[in-house]
Amino acid sequence: MSKINCNNCNLVFSSEFEYYAHHITAHKSQSTSIKKILILGGGFGGITILRDIEKRFENEKVEITIVSNDNYFLFTPMLPQVVSGLIHPSNISTPIRYFCKKAKFLQATVESIDLDQQLVTIQRSFDNKVRTLEYDYMVLALGGKSNYFKNTNLEKHSFSMKTIEDAIAVKNHIILMLEHAAQTGNYKLQKTLLTFVVIGGGFAGVETISEINHFVRQSISNFYKSINPKNINVVLISSKDRILPEINEKLAKTALDFIEKEGVTVLKNARAVDAGEEFVMLNNNEKLPCATLIWTGGITMNQVISELKCEHGDNGRVQVDEMLRMKNHDNVFVLGDCAWIKDAASNSIYPSTAQHAIREGKVIAENLEAVFDGKKKLKRFSFNSMGIMAIIGNRMGIATIADHDLSGIPAWLVWRSYYLSKIPTFGKKIKIFVDWSIDFLLPRDVTLIGSIKKKKTHGIHITENIPSIKEQLTFKF
Ligand SMILES: Cc1cc2nc3c(=O)[nH]c(=O)nc-3n(C[C@H](O)[C@H](O)[C@H](O)COP(=O)(O)OP(=O)(O)OC[C@H]3O[C@@H](n4cnc5c(N)ncnc54)[C@H](O)[C@@H]3O)c2cc1C
Structure with a gap:
């Protein structure tokens, strides 16, 4: 095992554990300035x-x-x-x-x-x-993290939507389902492969289902001629009698009407209670065959x-x-x-x-x-949100800004301008703007990246049990 030097006093230690125990006991008080x-x-x-x-x-x-x-x-x-x-x-x-x-x-x-x-x-x-x-x-x-309410089957059989890995995995999975569906003449199987279900009627759920709906329909029409578009089934499950509880009912109804018109089936007052490889079970005992299940049902x-x-x-x-x-x-x-x-x-x-x-x-x-x-008074937190907005389809948005409702292209433009301005670096702003602009000219990419091989970094693993913080503090040399 390699030796570790303490930069403060030049002592040498044979394990990281010894080093940190030494550092905490010997140098913590020295560095208080x-x-x-x-x-x-x-x-x-x-x-x-x-x-x-x-x-x-x-x-x-x-x-x-x-x-x-x-x-x-x-x-x-x-x-x-x-x-x-x-x-x-x-x-x-x-x-x-x-x-x-x-x-x-x-x-x-x-x-x-x-x-x-x-x-x-x-x-x-x-x-x-x-x-x-x-x-x-x-x-x-x-x-x-995603809250599955202790339902292990839902956790096991659904994708979450929290990380960049989640988004890449969902995209690849959708393309894989399109490839499979393009090769089967079995109507029932094709329908299952082309059923995409998102659980959760809040912002993340509605925005995700809208994007999937657009992507699937556009890609099938451009590249998957053997797929019958009638078999596409894009479903949003909402536990409430409406979607988007974060905004007023009128605007939420506008959003609901729009996504339904675009081909999304919205199941209201419905809860997913179980799931398997190829289905999701609802609280009314309806078993919905689907090969893609995405969970946006809250956080814990x-x-x-x-x-x-x-x-x-x-x-x-x-x-x-x-x-x-x-x-x-x-x-x-x-x-x-x-x-x-x-x-x-x-x-x-x-x-x-x-x-x-x-x-x-x-x-x-x-x-x-x-x-x-040491002299200034601490500030109290108080915040009134100026507005709330979402993209709910191709060139379609909804927004409430300073108590004014907006929908359609104006809301979509406001969403894009506002969120682009919040991207932290100029370089990424430009890249996103280019991505959005290219979308006006070219169809979306259906390259299936596949699984990515990961090379393990062979570090030196600590084999002894990890000492508690108390043990580290009381460790004697
Ligand atoms: C799909 C989606 C769409 C959304 N859309 C909107 C929107 O349009 N508008 C809006 O206002 N909000 C939106 N939200 C909500 C918003 O993302 C969160 O409210 C916000 O990210 C919260 O910020 P945070 O810093 O608390 O947590 P996060 O942004 O989640 O950051 C937590 C950080 O902690 C790190 N971390 C977690 N655990 C550990 C650990 N044990 N050790 C080390 N690091 C750890 C994570 O890697 C992450 O970097 C959306 C969320 C999702 C998932």
Whole structure:
């Protein structure tokens, strides 16, 4: 095993475990003059704070570290457009390192958080090695994961729609189903192969089904002449008696009428209760044959968040005060999908959207500066969303902006302009604009990429049991 040198005192250690135990006990107190800010999560919340404090603390003696299990920031509102091949996957993903001028980025998975010792244990993705990070101030922005409500069959047999891998996998799967369907003369089998079901009538579900509907119908008409378009069955399952509960009923009805006209079947007041390789079972005992099932039915917390010893709200989200600090832990700020934030005026809980995560991020950055300054008062979080919008088909959008409803091409243009302006780098903005422009001229690509072979990185794996943080702290040399 290779030796590890301690940069602070030149001692040499034979294991990483010994080194970190030494570092924590010997050097933690020495380094208190430089405060450590640790950001967990590189999504909308984490990146907003990172970009803001990089500017605020440009000339301050502060160590900023950001940890995320992906090395990029993902612009989720455009994820459905990756599924339909409208946008190239890498164009909605920006490497986190692009934002790190002063900060250090670690691509790793957060394994556990010890709020009392102010330590975070992370696992590196390439060799599974574990290490412990200290912090003076921590920002929790770990988002959430798909909530299958403990239904293991639904989890096993459906695609989720949270990551770039999800979007690429769904796109490839759809193309594979078209290839299979083009080769079978069996009507029943072809119908199953051409049935695409999305569960969840919220924004993510409606945008995903609209993109799939357009992609499948356009691709079949352009390239799959042996497929009878009458066999295409694109289905949206909504547990409510409407879709898009986030917007007013009139606009939601406009959206419903449009997607139904485009060929989407919407099953209202329906819940998926079971699934297999080729079917989904509904709560009315109807068994719907389908080869593609996509789940957008809500989020829950990952284990790191749900196991935190703090006050939790609905779905395990972390309760915070008006300044967005974790209750009883003033040096921990929480935001985005993993935060449970009450609006003091209306007594309601702020929704989990990118729009909110960005606003919360700006307030936390300001509050971190106020904490460092010691004199400024911390800011209370309060936010009234100016609007909400969605793309629901080819050149069709819906939007509510400052209480005004918009639909059709104007809403679609507003959506595109607004979200393009939110893409964090100029280069990616240009690439997305080019993708959108090419779509006016050329049909979508139906290249089946297939499965990607992954070469294993042969790192040195820790073979001993991972010591607890307490053990690391009390380890004697
Ligand atoms: C398909 C889809 C469409 C959407 N459309 C919209 C929209 O149009 N408008 C809108 O406002 N919102 C939209 N949303 C919601 C929006 O994406 C979320 O509300 C927003 O991303 C929340 O930001 P966040 O920073 O809390 O979490 P995220 O953006 O999810 O970021 C969490 C980060 O933490 C990392 N992470 C998680 N667990 C670990 C771990 N254990 N260790 C290390 N890193 C970890 C993840 O890799 C990620 O980088 C959409 C969501 C989806 C899925």
